[in-house]
Amino acid sequence: MVNPQFIDRAVEENKKIRNQSKLQYRLMVVLFLLPALIVYGIFNIYGILMTFFYSLQKWSGISAKMSFIGLENYVKLLQDPVLWHSLSNNLILVVVSIAIQLPMGLILALIINSGLKGMKFFRTVYFIPMLVSTVAIGILWSLIYNPSFGMLNAILDLMKMGQFKTGWLGNETTAFAAVLITICWQFTPFYMILMRAGLVGIPNEIYESASIDGANGWKAFWNITLPLMAPVIKTSAVLSLVGSLKYFDLIYVMTDGGPNHATELMSTYMYKNSFVEFNMGYGSSIAAFIFMVAIFITATMLCFTRKTRVGE
């Protein structure tokens, strides 16, 4: 027979040890997170805070002189037609990215997942744009669009559609569409890989039992694949949205926001003001504006999709 007191003591000691180890465990977690947190704090959080600070100043970016002007930059910003034009370009980019890249990614994922012969080869081919650097893509597509010796106009010539030839990137009406096509081409493979990972995660048994119930092909896709893919699609949409709002590099390489701001995005306009025209204060206010727009849209989208969550 064991002394009950002894049992009590054992239980207590056990608790102590557990508490201690809990504390130790927490310390360990914090310790492991610390390096990343410090880097993130210095380069992201501090940067964001400083952006808001600079956006309240009149500052050229090179001088020691900085003068506080309150919300003057923001007043100027709200009256700046180029900024609204870039915002609308950004929103078009968001819509186009989500409406074209995601479905295209899904279709390609279904194709390479279909298990047909030779799919390994196509998987590699489809994935190539993801591996090429943006600058190279920009130069490559600029050459395709080149009015005098570009591939696109040459193809139009071959198809006897010479009347449609134009300087794709130099023409204000076609420049943005041309860049959008390039962006879609660049990012579709990324979503293809994401979607494929989602597809692989759906157990085959579900499809088997569905086919016993007589749901095949389109029906199975509609009732099984899509609902089970919802989390992946949602993640892709958020990635695509945030990426589109702060997109910069390809535009910078291909058109530099031109001609006459036709392809200007908020980030390229911010860059121009901050680093080309010596208006670091105003540029920072544009950066703050991008930040607020991105937060607002992302939050709205997350709220909206939370209500219609399926299968989680």
Added chain:
Amino acid sequence: MKRFFPVLLAVMIAVTCSLSSITLAKKKISFWHIQVNKVTGSILDAAVKRFEKDHPDVDVEVVASENDPYKTKLKIAMGSGNPPDVFHSWGGGWLETFIEEGQVLNISKQLNQNGWKDIYVPSYLDMAKFNGKYYGVPANMSCALVWYNKELFKKYNVEVPKTYKELLKAITVFKSNNIIPISLGNKSKWPGALIFVYLADRIGGPSAFQNAYLRKRGFSFEAPTFIEAGKRVQELVSMGAFPEGFNGINYDNGESRILLYSGKAAMEIGTSAYLSFTKNEAPDFFKNNFDCFPFPAIEGGKGDPSDLVGGTYIYSVASKSKNKKESIELLRYISDKVYGQEWIDKAGNLAPVKGVEVKDPLLKKVADYMAQAKYIQAFYDQFLPPTMGELHKDTTQALFGKTMTPQEAAQKMEAKAKEELVKK
């Protein structure tokens, strides 16, 4: 990360120095320029080597960057308070911004000693002069001219146009023979701006721009001169003088020049750097049928047809430099006669230093045009404050794209001038 590498480098250098038996600490000067081209870069390297030979106690760290990234890089370096000791600029408004912020050293005293000042061509040295003080030395002479394909001119019996009317005639002839009359790569915006600046100069003379810039009574960027220049630009576009989609053609990587080399285009308006480009890119074409002529005169215009649109490189010393004396000394080496001669012989550029000799016949021709010019009109985008310079390039690109009327473009420029230039 950007700050990390210099620190790492410094640590490495410190370690290697302490390991080696060097007890003499060398003074360090950094020199930033934009000569990424192998030939022009090596000429500057040679000048720096000469300097180091004469000053064994100084080490010069040379950094070359591409044109546009350089602008950003220098700005960030100045803003964060550790600028390079010696740096490149184009004179004009861009340099003036730095001068106004007290970032650039006034070197008038040194220039006035022992006749240092007198080795330079005065009109080019003046591009480094602000409020009567000198802030740098000139190291390049460039001007814009019309470059053309001799063979095509001969084939279609076109004379070199001396007047705008003759130019229009030439354009019509080439157009009817399916040749692009004037090649243009206007993605970078400044090639088209050259044409606008020339038209404005030929129509209104030097005073139109100068007085609008100085905000003199009765002068503005909305003056008839600038509206007329805009109209002429659109007239040329309507005639089909330029290649299809020129606003998307990139000058920097040679997309517009290749049209000239391949005989698809007859002319192109470009700076004298065109010479060295062509020499490297199409040596046969350069030898056999490459030539230039000045921008034609406009009938009834006030501008002198000998006037040129041109620019220079200015090398200056940062006021925060820790080794001012040595840095100013380095300026001599990267702009003197020895450098100038190499700059001419090897790179096919021109140097604003007296007593150099030009051997290449075509380059000689360009040099003569410059010597005869009564007035050198600076490129607007380099001369004006940066915001105005950018607007000028944007509005001109829109003029060329016919998405803006000449009146609108002029109004925008004037509105910005009221904001920017009144402060002066």
